[in-house]
Amino acid sequence: MANERYKHLSDIVQETFILGCPVAIEKGALLSDTVNNTTILRLRLKNASKKSIKFLSISAYMYDAANDSIIKSKFQEFAYLDLEVKPQDSFGDNQANILIEPNTRKVKIIFTKVVFTNEEVWRNDAQEIGVNFPEQESIEKIGSDLLSQCKREFELSGMSGVSSQNIKFIPVLQDEYWQCSCGYPNNNEDKTCLYCGMNKEWIFKNTDIIGLTEKLKEYNKKQEELSEKQRIENAQLAEEKKVQEEIQKEKEIIKKNKIRKYTKIIIPIVTVLVSIIIIVTTVIMPPIIQSSNYDKAINLMTEEKYSEAKLLLNSLGDYKDTEDFLKQINEKYLNTIATGNGYTVGLNSDRTVVVVGTNEYGQYNVEKWTDIIGIKTTYGNIIGLKSNGTVMAVGYSEDEQSNVEKWTDIIAISVSGGHIVGLKSDGTVVAVGANKYGECNVEKWRDIKAISATDRNTVGLKSDGTAIAVGLNEDGQCNVEDWSDIEDISASYRYTVGLKEDGTVVAVGTNEAGQCNVEKWRDVIGIKANYSNTFGLKSDGTVVAVGSNGAGQCNVEKWTDIISISPDSDFTVGLKSNGTVVAVGSNKFGRCNVGEWTGIIDISTVGGDHTVGLKSDGTVVAVGANQEGQCNVEKWTGIGFSLK
Structure with missing residues (x-):
């Protein structure tokens, strides 16, 4: 054989x-x-x-x-x-x-x-074979509880292209070299492991027993608080249920005592009243309310109060031409500002592009761009979509992710750290960049209406409400073939989330931080999957969140009147209908200091340690890290498009 x-x-x-x-x-x-x-x-x-x-x-x-x-x-x-x-x-x-x-x-x-x-x-002219480095101690020596905490910290780190499976040994630091947790030796000046890509500072900090013990205590305390909160809520629900049952029993007794005496009188009256209520609540009131809200939204758009108009339009469903107006607003005010790692990008009203911050990978090479209608950023790239459906790209291109010059008829773009995906007007999809796990194998896709790219995966939403995915599937993040009635998708590292037409949400992939616990969500109109967190925007302007909450980035339960969410690895920013902004989570570099902002119509946080807001007058504000000048936007004017 x-x-x-x-x-x-x-x-x-x-x-x-x-x-x-x-x-x-x-x-x-x-x-x-x-x-x-x-x-x-x-x-x-x-x-x-x-x-x-x-x-x-x-x-x-x-x-x-x-x-x-x-x-x-x-x-x-x-x-x-x-x-x-x-x-x-x-x-x-x-x-x-x-x-x-x-x-x-x-x-x-x-x-x-x-x-x-x-x-x-x-x-290696001397034909050196090298030396044997000391055998490292297994990471399991720190104990299962601390190891689990180390893995949780890894989920929060946002390190792309690195697997937690590389955390095998306790790292070693010597005079001339350091051995990574994967076992590979590196020169001391190497800030990341050349073998597995793990960050040197992070791996030593997060395998330290003392530090991990403190973090584990904090985690356990929060879990206990959550358990106690759940216990109290369950007890309250049980008590309320008991009270309702007692009330119902009393009602049944009263009903039985009086039913014979008043049957002939009550039934005709109740029938008439119920009929009137049904007619008013189901026939007369909804059209009146919808018509009123529709008129208010149109007036708000006339006054250029697009944020408030969008919140009202979102509540109208498919009423009249609501969808067309929402599309206009989204096309004009989404993707007109964007943030990257150490830089900020703005789209001018004349469809040119401006950049401040680092130019490490040639991000400033946009001065000749014209007729741009949308911008996207990733780790070190800027991508521009032109009105004729072609695409421009500058910046980091080690994986050739900037090779988009031959693309045509593009109507939407999604980006990750290693590859770029484009949706064409005919429902087909193109992709360039890293394809180690097959994440760019989209050439056979058809009838696609939305795309979402993340490190190692690409997900597509078809016009019939089904989904398709390619790339790494070690956590089941590509198992979307059974989904139906989907109207939006959001992919993140190791998991995928889908929004259904009925306002419920589905999720597949890793659930180590609880980021897939969305089965109880209702009335959701927008979703965002981000690192190890999932956010849902509800039709009433409130927000729900699940997943890692080590920095408080999921503490959004008190938010109201929200129309847009921009989450990052350990902080979350929300835009309210009145143009103000709220933020929760880590306030490193002051990136959550947005409480005094007003007149904001778009926000961006993804990719860096700063937060940027676009104002309705076309100016821009920014807070947070500014070591590369990424917050120097005070002179910008005329950013974004007018609907006039």
């Missing part, structure tokens, strides 16, 4: 490391080809550098079963050619390296040369 041809001889595990070596061994094996009597070396390698690799050469020293060298002082060289391996991507496992000595049972691998796509070269 075919599967008997290759016999597994031994596994290959990297035991020694050279600090600064740009390549690491993920796994490997020696196989015996019983047909050709050869021994095959297979390796799965990983780019452990910050640059893309196009060439690698290795030396393989061969040993027999007794660990004696087969060819004294000699080795066999292998090359991995014509590569284009991005940082932290895996490669090589599709290449079979045939060894010249079929009796080989063990090998020693030495990385000799790496050539990057920018033509830089790393060499």
